[in-house]
Amino acid sequence: MPRSSPHSSRRTRLGNHGQQVNKNWRIGIDLGGTKIEGLAIDAHGRENLRLRVSTPAGDYHGTLSAIRSLVEDMEARLGEGASVGVGIPGALSQATGLVKNANSTCLIGRPLDRDLADVLKRPIRLANDADCFALSEATDGSAKGAPVVFGVILGTGVGGGIVINGRLLSGPNTIAGEWGHNPLPWPTDGERPGPTCYCGRAGCIETFLSGPAFSRDDGRGLSARDILAAGDAQTEVSLARYEQRLARALAHVINIIDPHVIVLGGGMSNIARLYETVPRLWGQWVFSDTVHTSLRPPKHGDSSGVRGAAWLWPAPGGEPESGFAVTTEPSVAQDCDPIPETIWLTRDPPDPDTPPLPERPLPPLRGEGEAESPRPETDSLSQMEINLLLTQRELMVAKTEAALADAAKSRFLAAASHDLRQPFQAMNLYLQVLEMSNLEPRARTALSLLHNSMMAGEELLKALLDISAFEAGMVSSHVTVFPVTEILHELADEYRNLADERGLSFRTHAIGALVETDRVLAKRMCRNLVHNAFRYTQKGGILIGCRRRGNRLLIQVYDTGPGIPTDKLQMIFEDFYQLDNPSRDKTKGLGLGLSIVQRTAHLLGQNVWVASRLGRGSVFSITLPLAPQQEDPPPSG
Ligand SMILES: [Zn+2]
Structure with a gap:
């Protein structure tokens, strides 16, 4: 690698060098002012591991070591190496290779990317946190599949990122998507010159649309959360003004990059009505007769920053051609052990292409679009309307919280x-x-x-x-091919003594089929069913049977327990539901076993069902996918 200057030698543009790291795991690091969060996702974006440490405040070298320990800890738990992407509250100057515009001041002027590549002994990618947010939502979030995406953080600060065809746009100045420090467009007289910004100018978008700006603009000395919770007429006025300004600031972006989707993130993105009110307002300023841009809440919420950092190394095949992401190599690249390729049999999960959007049931507001009036007249709302709005607001705040x-x-x-x-x-x-x-x-x-x-x-x-x-979406499946007899024999060994103690018969009829699924999860499903059968069976016995059904293996657990009334059949799969346990007998557990079976079956794309006769017993059935060569029953039948 040519080394013309200390910076360019280690900072390589993608594509020019065919730089690509294909690993099973992507670690994203979100470097925040108070905590450093690490997240490992697999090739499908499924979260496997999440760790947090507190940020050594004001200590640059401490921050480097904390990140190194975090990555080492995560790789130890993963059992293999991973690619590392880092999101920071700032940007890297292309000219100097040093951090600029960061609100964590100990980072400013430091070659963070090179130092991280050195301590982690591998190439790393680093981006602004708003860029990471946009990339996360565009990759597998609420803007998945949209060709042009503008991601906006409306939090303590305000920032933006642009993703085009799945790639983070990073121009020659590494400021693509910088939005918060442009002036608020179409300002009214009352908005000029605007509040002073930390960047040295006045009237920046950030000084109107950040959480603290919303709070200051409201004028009551309340936090943004408390303003929303107050839910009074003043709240309504402040929100209406905020929405109108957000609509103007976004209309400006639509006029320039014409995004298909704009995703909001940060604390202010939790205000559900923005997604309804703002698109109704922005048409006034967009230079087009129709506006097809969609405004959406984030799918990954607070996790988007760290997920986007992980996605700085895109999935195989999604690698940018050039000019979109910058890779920083460690000074001594030879130290970086190549991670051997392994073949994953993980199946694609059912694709959540169109994630459901949160409800936004609030009715239209009067007084919107009054561009020249910074404080809309509240008496245009009847007292009844105000009361209705307040109740809805309270509900919305409570629900969000x-x-x-x-x-x-x-x-x-x-x-x-x-x-x-x-x-x-x-x-x-x-x-x-x-x-x-x-x-x-x-x-x-x-x-x-x-x-x-x-x-x-x-x-x-x-x-x-x-x-x-x-519930945290942290269960993933690792698919392998194995004989089903393995797990059934293990369960037989596990429960034989209990059966003897209780005087129950316990038999297993396994067939020599190979299944292709997650062994741990499959065994957990079977064990929960067997455990449940033992829990409710006082006499008689339990039988596990297997048979082929097309390309699946049907596993059934029969018991001679009391049976389940027809009207309770669905309820038994609910969390914490226990049949006939009004005294909450602790030996019967929490009633989570069947709920876990059902969730596991869904994760593996399989089914679970139950049939029962009162006084006779029940049979719980699950399916597991047969390994491909096993799909057809043998000719003998
Ligand atoms: Zn500014």
Whole structure:
């Protein structure tokens, strides 16, 4: 590689050098002011692992080490290397290779990309966080498939990114999509010269459309969230003004790049009515008789920054030709071990091409489009209309907050899964030590009870974590081909003692079929069904049977339990539903087992169903895909 200057030698444009890293995993790093988040996604964008550390504030070298440790930790957990893309709250100067325009001041003037490539010993890609947001939403978010996408962050600051045909646009000045520090277009007299901006100018879009700007403009000293929660006439006025300004600022963008989709992100993007009101307003300023641009909320929400960082290394085949992404090589490229290619049998998930958009049921507002009046007259709204709006606003705020809290909880549980299970493993070891020591009979009885309680606790925790992993979208499947007898024999071994203790018969009729699916998930489904059968069967027995059905293998778990009333058949798959357990007998678990079976089956593109007769028993059936050469039954039938 020619080394004409310290910068150009290590900064290579894609395409010119055929630079491409195809790895199974993409790690995205979102470098924020308070936390550094790492996310690993697979080739289909499915999230596998998410870790967060706090940002060593004001400490540049500490920040580099924190990122290195985070990547090393993630690769250790993944068991293999990954490509790394980094999103930062700033941009890299093409002229100097140094960070500029960052609001984390310790980064400014630093060659962050080169230093990161050096400490991570591999080529890395680095982009502005708004660019990452736009790339994420354009790649597999709410703007997936749209040829021209403008992504906007309306948060503490305001920024934008442009993605064209799936590629992040990065021009010769690396400022493509810089939007927040243009002046607010078509300003009214009251908006000139506008608030002073940290960039040194006045009246920048950011000074009108960021969260703090919305708060300041409202004038009551409330946070943006509290303004929305207040939901009074003043809130209505502030929101109407905000919408009108956003419409003008976006109309300007539409006039220049004519995007198919504009995606909003950042805290202000949670205001559901923007997606209805703003497109109705922007036509006044777009220089066209019709506007087909679609304004959408983000699909990945707060995760878009870190997902987009990961997508800076696009999927194989999606590699840009040139001029769209910049790769920085480490100084000593030889240190970077090539990651061997492996073949993944992962199936494509059902493609969520058109993600459902959040509800936006708010009615049209009067007083919109009053361009010359910064404060629309509130008495144009009747008191009844205002009351209606307030109620709807409160509902909307509560709903958004609940959804955000729910998502955060699920992500936390999934990420903390390892840490939460660890104490149980430790307790198990200590119990084994105690069991081997010389205890008096009373202590031994207590120990046995303690052991049972601990096992029950561990099982409940596992079920909760499994559910939360599903809810956080962090369960992915790794498909392999294996004989189904393997997992059925393992289950037979696992449950034989329990069957003997309870005086139940337990039989397995497996056939020699090869299935092609995720072994761990398939076994978990079967085990949950067997476990459930044991839970409800007091006499008689349990039978696992298999048979071929076209290109699938049907696995059925029969029990001689009490059976399920017809009207309860669907409910048993719901979270926390337990049949006939009004006293919430703890030995019956939380009622999550069947819900996990159903979610797993859906993830694997398979089915689960149940048939039952009261007083006779039930049969739960699942399917697994047969390996291709197994699809046709043998000629003998
Ligand atoms: Zn500015």
